[in-house]
Amino acid sequence: MSGLDARLVVDRPGFHLDLALTAAPGETVALLGPNGAGKTTALRALAGLVATRGGHVRVDGAELGAVPSDRRRIGMVFQDYLLFPHLSAVDNVAFGPRCRGVRRAAARREAADWLERVGLAGYAAARPRALSGGQAQRVALARALAVRPGLLLLDEPLAALDAHTRLEVRATLRRHLAGFAGAAVLVTHDPVDALALADRIVVVEDGRSVQEGAPAEVARRPRTPYVARLVGLNLHRARADGRAVTLGDRPLPGMATSLRGEVFLAFSPSSVRLDRSAPGGPPGPRWRATIDAVESRGDRVRVLLGGASGPFAHAVAAEVTAAAVAELGLAEGGEVWAAVIGEHAQVYPA
Amino acid sequence: MTRTARRAARTPDRPLGRAPWVLVAPALTGLAFLVLPLLGLLVRAPWSTLGTRLLEPAVLEALRLSLTTATLATALSLLLGVPLAWLLARVPFPGARLVRALVTVPLVLPPVVGGVALLLVLGRRGLAGRWLDLWFGITLPFTTAGVVLAATFVAMPFLVISVEGALRAADPRYEEAAATLGADRWTVFRRVTLPLVAPGVAAGAVLCWARALGEFGATITFAGNFPGRTQTMPLAVYLALETDPQAAIVLSLVLLAVSVLVLVLLRDRWVGAG
Numbered sequence: 001m002s003g004l005d006a007r008l009v010v011d012r013p014g015f016h017l018d019l020a021l022t023a024a025p026g027e028t029v030a031l032l033g034p035n036g037a038g039k040t041t042a043l044r045a046l047a048g049l050v051a052t053r054g055g056h057v058r059v060d061g062a063e064l065g066a067v068p069s070d071r072r073r074i075g076m077v078f079q080d081y082l083l084f085p086h087l088s089a090v091d092n093v094a095f096g097p098r099c100r101g102v103r104r105a106a107a108r109r110e111a112a113d114w115l116e117r118v119g120l121a122g123y124a125a126a127r128p129r130a131l132s133g134g135q136a137q138r139v140a141l142a143r144a145l146a147v148r149p150g151l152l153l154l155d156e157p158l159a160a161l162d163a164h165t166r167l168e169v170r171a172t173l174r175r176h177l178a179g180f181a182g183a184a185v186l187v188t189h190d191p192v193d194a195l196a197l198a199d200r201i202v203v204v205e206d207g208r209s210v211q212e213g214a215p216a217e218v219a220r221r222p223r224t225p226y227v228a229r230l231v232g233l234n235l236h237r238a239r240a241d242g243r244a245v246t247l248g249d250r251p252l253p254g255m256a257t258s259l260r261g262e263v264f265l266a267f268s269p270s271s272v273r274l275d276r277s278a279p280g281g282p283p284g285p286r287w288r289a290t291i292d293a294v295e296s297r298g299d300r301v302r303v304l305l306g307g308a309s310g311p312f313a314h315a316v317a318a319e320v321t322a323a324a325v326a327e328l329g330l331a332e333g334g335e336v337w338a339a340v341i342g343e344h345a346q347v348y349p350a
Numbered sequence: 351m352t353r354t355a356r357r358a359a360r361t362p363d364r365p366l367g368r369a370p371w372v373l374v375a376p377a378l379t380g381l382a383f384l385v386l387p388l389l390g391l392l393v394r395a396p397w398s399t400l401g402t403r404l405l406e407p408a409v410l411e412a413l414r415l416s417l418t419t420a421t422l423a424t425a426l427s428l429l430l431g432v433p434l435a436w437l438l439a440r441v442p443f444p445g446a447r448l449v450r451a452l453v454t455v456p457l458v459l460p461p462v463v464g465g466v467a468l469l470l471v472l473g474r475r476g477l478a479g480r481w482l483d484l485w486f487g488i489t490l491p492f493t494t495a496g497v498v499l500a501a502t503f504v505a506m507p508f509l510v511i512s513v514e515g516a517l518r519a520a521d522p523r524y525e526e527a528a529a530t531l532g533a534d535r536w537t538v539f540r541r542v543t544l545p546l547v548a549p550g551v552a553a554g555a556v557l558c559w560a561r562a563l564g565e566f567g568a569t570i571t572f573a574g575n576f577p578g579r580t581q582t583m584p585l586a587v588y589l590a591l592e593t594d595p596q597a598a599i600v601l602s603l604v605l606l607a608v609s610v611l612v613l614v615l616l617r618d619r620w621v622g623a624g
Binding site for chain 1: 521523524526527528529530531532533534537538541542545546548
């Protein structure tokens with residue numbers, strides 16, 4: 001099989017990683033997960049920088065599990081880039097070709113080509129210190145690509161950048177990933193990066209994969225509270241009987257399904273309506289809720305509806321306009337009527 | 351002054367108030383104790399005849415020998431000490447703590463003891479010296495090479511400690527980055543590690559050189575005191591003190607000047623820390 005086919009088993013005191021990972025040539029897979037989930041450890045295991053206790057790492061059919069880092073030909077872009085401070089940009093990029101035995105002048109020419117490809121032709125002689133975060137990121141990318149790797153690894157490639165540079169670098173990175181013929185694995189804790197850069201997302205929690213799928217699928221149908229929070233959806237477990245979705249023993253109004261058994265129920269905070277009195281409108285579950293928290297999010301306001309919230313076993317987030325907050329007099333500790341627009345909810349098998 | 355007035359006198363740049371005399375007095379005494387002897391050296395120096403005395407063949411000979419042997423000892427220390435420091439900092443092995451302790455022994459060992467130990471091992475009848483003599487006809491004690499070895503023995507730990515500290519402070523992830531780029535460990539060491547710790551190596555080398563230059567005890571024990579061959583500056587100073595105190599002062603001044611020069615070279619790393 002070409003591309004990446006790996007199973008990574010790493011044991012450390014208090015931490016166990018067991019992750020199966022595949023990526024086809026040209027495909028970009030994002031490992032998405034909270035801090036400490038083992039994403040970076042998985043990446044380092046792929047690069048041979050962490051000893052694995054079992055499993056395998058195959059790139060384009062070659063078993064690399066027992067091959068030391070320097071002979072794996074896996075390109076890696078580190079979180080803070082780790083450009084060699086004593087070498088110029090072009091010599092940083094030429095480092096890989098030089099290690100491959102290319103003569104200095106030829107390696108420099110090759111490196112200059114790579115710099116040009118990432119749009120930094122004028123920065124060949126610059127020391128890493130003199131580069132901006134975005135430029136350093138592109139040099140690091142060029143350096144990793146200059147190894148001509150079968151597998152490209154990116155550890156939090158955008159985490160070290162400020163918000164403005166991020167947008168710009170994300171776009172460039174997406175273009176380069178699209179142009180890269182090999183498999184690519186990137187690690188991020190930012191769902192936006194994962195959604196924008198990856199063809200497929202693997203959600204890692206506590207050292208194992210908890211959800212895997214196309215970005216749109218993961219964003220629409222989260223399977224763990226962590227993913228739901230990341231993509232900003234309310235997620236509840238429920239049952240379905242082929243006709244209706246039931247919570248406890250009561251069917252939720254306005255939600256029809258042909259599924260049977262355990263299901264997930266996901267709906268966005270903006271499909272929760274708040275009102276002073278029991279609202280009419282489209283069918284869906286409605287209840288009198290206590291307000292746990294009110295926090296502003298740009299031009300919208302996030303209202304957290306408390307504890308066991310109506311039919312739901314745990315808190316529900318609603319999103320309303322600032323005007324609505326003023327109008328309804330929403331404040332922590334207060335009460336309000338809440339309604340979920342049933343047809344906006346996603347129901348899928350658990 | 352009333353208590354309130356005194357509090358009011360606490361300016362923003364001295365928020366904790368005046369330094370107490372109980373600390374300042376011993377501090378100044380300590381400073382005087384360190385500086386006054388050096389001033390004495392300057393005051394008693396025969397400035398009028400300094401030029402001619404400096405150019406006396408015996409002085410130049412001792413100076414040349416000192417500079418050469420200290421430099422050779424530093425080169426030898428670099429050659430052996432940098433890899434040793436790398437091993438201690440980068441390769442975990444059983445007994446590493448013990449090895450590190452052993453490396454620092456010459457730092458605290460009286461140099462004379464070092465000289466005796468060198469004599470017992472590398473002397474003509476020594477454990478290893480016997481065979482060197484028998485097989486290769488090499489005799490080390492009481493030769494210039496012996497001076498270099500004695501100086502290396504006492505000075506190399508300074509280099510090892512300094513370089514190991516620099517290696518531990520350097521971010522090992524640069525070495526990982528180099529490995530993913532296809533560099534084997536020797537290439538990583540040569541092209542990444544060494545350049546990253548170059549300031550530490552330089553500082554260690556200067557320190558090592560200064561220590562080698564001042565070496566007395568191990569040298570006189572292992573290499574003896576032969577003018578032109580093993581009589582280095584410190585040995586010359588000691589002998590001159592008995593026969594010609596003025597010459598001793600001149601030689602001391604030269605060593606003092608060299609020490610100050612070393613401090614200037616290192617000022618960014620240590621003196622500048624304040």
